[in-house]
Amino acid sequence: MNKITYNQFDREVHPPYLAPEYKSTILRAPTKPLIFLKQSLSELTGPVFGDFHLGEFDNDLTKNSIKNGEPLGERIVVHGKVMNENGQPIPNTLIEIWQANSCGRYVHKVDQHDAPLDPNFLGAGRCMTDKDGNYKFYTIKPGAYPWGNHYNAWRPNHIHFSLFGANITNRLVTQMYFPGDPLLQHDPIFLCLPPKGRDLLISKFDLGATEPNFALGYRFDFVLRGHNATPFEKI
Amino acid sequence: MENILNKDISSSPLGAVLQTPSQTVGPYFAYGLTPEQYLYDFKQLVGNQMLSPIEQEKAITIIGKVYDGNGDVIPDAMIEIWQNDGENQLFGRFGTGTDPQNRFIFSTIKPKSVDGQAPYLSVIIFMRGQLIHSYTRIYFSDETQLNTTDEVLKTVPAERKSTLIAKKKGINIFEFNINMQGENETVFFEI
Numbered sequence: 555m556n557k558i559t560y561n562q563f564d565r566e567v568h569p570p571y572l573a574p575e576y577k578s579t580i581l582r583a584p585t586k587p588l589i590f591l592k593q594s595l596s597e598l599t600g601p602v603f604g605d606f607h608l609g610e611f612d613n614d615l616t617k618n619s620i621k622n623g624e625p626l627g628e629r630i631v632v633h634g635k636v637m638n639e640n641g642q643p644i645p646n647t648l649i650e651i652w653q654a655n656s657c658g659r660y661v662h663k664v665d666q667h668d669a670p671l672d673p674n675f676l677g678a679g680r681c682m683t684d685k686d687g688n689y690k691f692y693t694i695k696p697g698a699y700p701w702g703n704h705y706n707a708w709r710p711n712h713i714h715f716s717l718f719g720a721n722i723t724n725r726l727v728t729q730m731y732f733p734g735d736p737l738l739q740h741d742p743i744f745l746c747l748p749p750k751g752r753d754l755l756i757s758k759f760d761l762g763a764t765e766p767n768f769a770l771g772y773r774f775d776f777v778l779r780g781h782n783a784t785p786f787e788k789i
Numbered sequence: 790m791e792n793i794l795n796k797d798i799s800s801s802p803l804g805a806v807l808q809t810p811s812q813t814v815g816p817y818f819a820y821g822l823t824p825e826q827y828l829y830d831f832k833q834l835v836g837n838q839m840l841s842p843i844e845q846e847k848a849i850t851i852i853g854k855v856y857d858g859n860g861d862v863i864p865d866a867m868i869e870i871w872q873n874d875g876e877n878q879l880f881g882r883f884g885t886g887t888d889p890q891n892r893f894i895f896s897t898i899k900p901k902s903v904d905g906q907a908p909y910l911s912v913i914i915f916m917r918g919q920l921i922h923s924y925t926r927i928y929f930s931d932e933t934q935l936n937t938t939d940e941v942l943k944t945v946p947a948e949r950k951s952t953l954i955a956k957k958k959g960i961n962i963f964e965f966n967i968n969m970q971g972e973n974e975t976v977f978f979e980i
Contacts, residue, residue: 560980561808562979562980563808563811563921563979564807564808567807567808567809567810568808568810568811568920568921569810569811569812569920569921570920570921571919571920571921571923573920576813576918576920577918578813578917578918579918579919579920580858580918581857581858581859581861581918581969581970582857582858582863582916582917582918582919582969582970583918583919583969583970584923584969584970584974584975584977585858585970585974586949586974586976586977588977588978588979589944589945589976589977589978589979590944590978590979591924591941591978591979591980592940592941593980594903594904594906595873595874595875595903597911597980599873599878606834606835609832618831619830619831637806639806639807639808640806641806648834650821650822651821652817652818652820652821652822654817660817660820661820661829662816662817662818662819662820663827664816664817664865664886665816665817676820676829676830676831677820677821678820678821678824678829678831679821680834714812714814714815714817714818714821716814716821716822722871722911722913722924722980723980725869725913725922726809726811727811727812727813727814727915727922728809728810728811728812729812729813729815743812743813743920744812746920747810747812750807751807751810754807754808754809754810755809755810755812775809776809777806777807777808777809778808778809779808780806
């Protein structure tokens, strides 16, 4: 068997730790150089998720929190593929999802933005990729919301994701944005990305995935860190 | 052999598959990632009790705080512990927003030594103000001998080594504080 080493973060696309325009990084970013760690058993295996049983509507945020009616807003379907840098699909991996409602309000108790909560929308969900690495979920398009980073700061529409992949090196927490959002060019969290990384976080409108009379489709692929054994190598 | 690359990557030519960049977990992760801990009405997949009830007699408690560059306790971090010693493969997650002192608390099994390494837990730290997560490790203060010979700890500058070692505070209780910055900045790893 080949000894597999997983690639490091590609710093040409990932954001830095310290980005003073995003003020919260100033007191929270590590300041000393990272120490390179030779990968061993616990870096090369992932947690056992065998006990994870997803609920019937975990992958449908328009249904998983209904109290007395449908959530308000624009219904969308988001789909894509999870793969690694080697282009290999990652099957049966967990994707966790959270977002604001259509008015730009989070259910989180800390969020005090003066916009209405939706009694029928929690904004949390999860799904697993299928055997080919594909995933799909339904939700409501999240609204923009103000935040305190600087005067008149607004976050662009976005959905938060958490992915596990094959092992700890694959761990990814990120945000998916929407095409054509005018707030992107004013958002320090997005602009902290190196230019090469920015387009990678903008989903594509997908008419093919759009469901007639029901929901607009968006496509977003996730690429997790790959490894040094290519699919062409003989094992 | 089946050509996975051409079949599975839509619109990406060979060799142009870039990693999806990280973004911050933000301040509002709790109802999605740690919902039961924060009392939201959504099932939680994983929490801070990492072992099964029948293993409780072997349990250790890991307890600690996360500090920012001003020395203030961070109340909106999320900590994950991953461990695998070949025998027990465990995973836990806890936010620092529910304990009155904003501590993280985990109940798990102390891993055993693998291949002569000192036993350790892998840790991932997420929070608002981190655009990309940080990796560190928890070693144990009662492993004096192995902590001296461990190959990873040897690569850490001597004066920073103590930031990686949880202090035994009682029977089966270990304290591990994380300093994001400052004189005692925790060692973070590039994995």
